[in-house]
Amino acid sequence: MSTRKRNFLVHIHPPMIRERTLTPTATFGLGIVCLTCLAVLFLTGLTLLLYYVPEQAVAYDRILHIITTLRFGRLVRNLHFHAANALLIAGAFHTMRVFLTGSYKGRVLNWFYGVALWHLILLSIFTGYLLPWDQRSYWAIKVGSSLAAYYPVVGSSVRQFLLGGSEVGPETLLRCFAWHVAAVPGLWLVLTSLHLWRVRKDGGLAAPDGSSEARIPASPLLFRAELMVAFSTLAILLALALFIDIPIVGRADPLRPPNPAKAPWFFVGIQEMVSHSAVIGGLLVPGLIALFLLLCPFVDRSQGSGGRWFARQRLSLNLVFILIGVSQVVFIIIGQFFRTTNWALTAPW
Amino acid sequence: MDVSRRDFLLKGSITIGVAAVAGVFSWIFGSVWTAPLRFSSAGWVQVSPVDRFLPGTVTPFPEYKLAIIRTVSQIGAISMECTHLGCLVNVVDRGFFCPCHSSNFGPCGEVYSGPADKPLPWYEVAEQEGRLWVYVGEKVAKPQWLDASSVDNNRGRV
Numbered sequence: 001m002s003t004r005k006r007n008f009l010v011h012i013h014p015p016m017i018r019e020r021t022l023t024p025t026a027t028f029g030l031g032i033v034c035l036t037c038l039a040v041l042f043l044t045g046l047t048l049l050l051y052y053v054p055e056q057a058v059a060y061d062r063i064l065h066i067i068t069t070l071r072f073g074r075l076v077r078n079l080h081f082h083a084a085n086a087l088l089i090a091g092a093f094h095t096m097r098v099f100l101t102g103s104y105k106g107r108v109l110n111w112f113y114g115v116a117l118w119h120l121i122l123l124s125i126f127t128g129y130l131l132p133w134d135q136r137s138y139w140a141i142k143v144g145s146s147l148a149a150y151y152p153v154v155g156s157s158v159r160q161f162l163l164g165g166s167e168v169g170p171e172t173l174l175r176c177f178a179w180h181v182a183a184v185p186g187l188w189l190v191l192t193s194l195h196l197w198r199v200r201k202d203g204g205l206a207a208p209d210g211s212s213e214a215r216i217p218a219s220p221l222l223f224r225a226e227l228m229v230a231f232s233t234l235a236i237l238l239a240l241a242l243f244i245d246i247p248i249v250g251r252a253d254p255l256r257p258p259n260p261a262k263a264p265w266f267f268v269g270i271q272e273m274v275s276h277s278a279v280i281g282g283l284l285v286p287g288l289i290a291l292f293l294l295l296c297p298f299v300d301r302s303q304g305s306g307g308r309w310f311a312r313q314r315l316s317l318n319l320v321f322i323l324i325g326v327s328q329v330v331f332i333i334i335g336q337f338f339r340t341t342n343w344a345l346t347a348p349w
Numbered sequence: 350m351d352v353s354r355r356d357f358l359l360k361g362s363i364t365i366g367v368a369a370v371a372g373v374f375s376w377i378f379g380s381v382w383t384a385p386l387r388f389s390s391a392g393w394v395q396v397s398p399v400d401r402f403l404p405g406t407v408t409p410f411p412e413y414k415l416a417i418i419r420t421v422s423q424i425g426a427i428s429m430e431c432t433h434l435g436c437l438v439n440v441v442d443r444g445f446f447c448p449c450h451s452s453n454f455g456p457c458g459e460v461y462s463g464p465a466d467k468p469l470p471w472y473e474v475a476e477q478e479g480r481l482w483v484y485v486g487e488k489v490a491k492p493q494w495l496d497a498s499s500v501d502n503n504r505g506r507v
Binding site: 050065067070071076231248 | 382484
């Protein structure tokens with residue numbers, strides 16, 4: 001291709017790619033899905049920032065104003081919410097793809113960036129959750145931050161630092177706001193840049209041994225593929241935002257806890273585990289999962305490079321990973337849909 | 350430069366697609382970014398829980414110079430500022446009466462007798478989470494009715 005068209009988008013892509021990169025089943029385009037969600041989150045987030053006030057007395061009213069009196073305000077808020085959840089889910093699948101293909105091999109640093117980004121997703125959604133200051137967000141943060149206190153030694157200080165006190169109060173709202181709109185976006189920019197940069201430094205997509213070494217120009221096929229994934233993601237997000245309204249329930253009332261009070265949905269799995277055993281469910285299992293994710297590149301002694309789905313040599317590691325994933329999904333489903341008043345286990349039908 | 354038809358159609362449709370998405374997004378976000386005046390909380394006032402307004406009643410809110418009119422099936426906000434010289438009109442049995450110069454208005458603000466020569470104007474209303482909001486930033490000539498059936502369904506929720 002000619003050199004005069006080297007714009008920034010071209011610049012950050014490699015000039016040549018393996019043919020395999022274009023195979024949909026190699027990655028399912030999940031990285032681009034995440035990037036698209038991130039772009040939507042930045043755009044809608046900056047827009048909401050124009051109208052939101054992080055003050056206990058007015059935050060809830062401002063959200064009501066945004067979704068009723070502001071034209072497209074409800075759409076923008078819906079988009080922000082759906083894109084955040086989509087990022088969480090796509091990020092989980094992206095991690096799963098990288099793990100099940102063993103693509104972290106020889107790329108330990110980028111795997112660590114990925115694990116850090118995964119925690120950043122949780123931190124972002126968790127701090128954003130409180131901002132509407134309605135009953136749902138208030139009690140979810142209350143329950144969610146109490147889960148943190150189960151960690152020994154550091155737990156209560158972490159909670160104290162996050163909440164700006166021992167209770168969820170006006171300081172908490174301001175802290176969550178500061179995290180959500182200042183610290184978190186900065187971390188996103190830095191970590192995402194590092195993550196993408198490492199992909200190129202590591203030689204593009206991981207390729208299994210014996211696959212074709214033939215390379216083709218990235219332009220135009222890779223760009224078209226990425227554009228298509230980005231557009232499909234945008235279309236789905238817009239459709240969700242148009243048809244599924246994010247509810248806002250009554251103003252936060254510290255004197256009236258809902259029964260049952262639940263953490264944000266992605267932490268309900270941990271809440272469910274804690275309800276069985278605080279030490280095992282709240283401490284041991286989450287700690288072991290985090291340790292497993294951090295150490296797996298070192299535990300993995302299998303031969304060959306990554307990039308192959310369900311490689312036979314990695315069977316046991318893959319099984320452990322799938323077990324973790326499935327059990328978390330099951331715990332979240334039980335906690336979210338089967339737990340009713342007084343945390344009693346009841347079928348939802 | 351030699352461009353095949355296939356290439357031209359492909360590139361053309363990609364360009365059109367990108368432009369369409371960019372257009373839709375600029376429309377949405379441009380509208381939101383330039384809306385602070387319309388959004389300002391000074392523009393919208395919350396009058397009270399919607400289910401306070403029973404069918405067939407007129408509830409004055411002198412502090413906002415408006416009255417909420419509830420018919421059997423509809424709900425609306427009418428200005429209580431006389432169209433003659435701007436006095437605050439009173440709610441009376443069969444409409445509105447201005448104490449300053451005796452203008453008489455019907456139940457929907459239509460002029461019964463002068464000196465006012467224009468009917469009372471209306472405000473836009475919206476219902477959210479069981480609360481009624483009135484946009485007092487702009488008066489409109491035509492009644493801005495809100496269907497009250499949804500209000501009745503939400504009764505008792507707040």
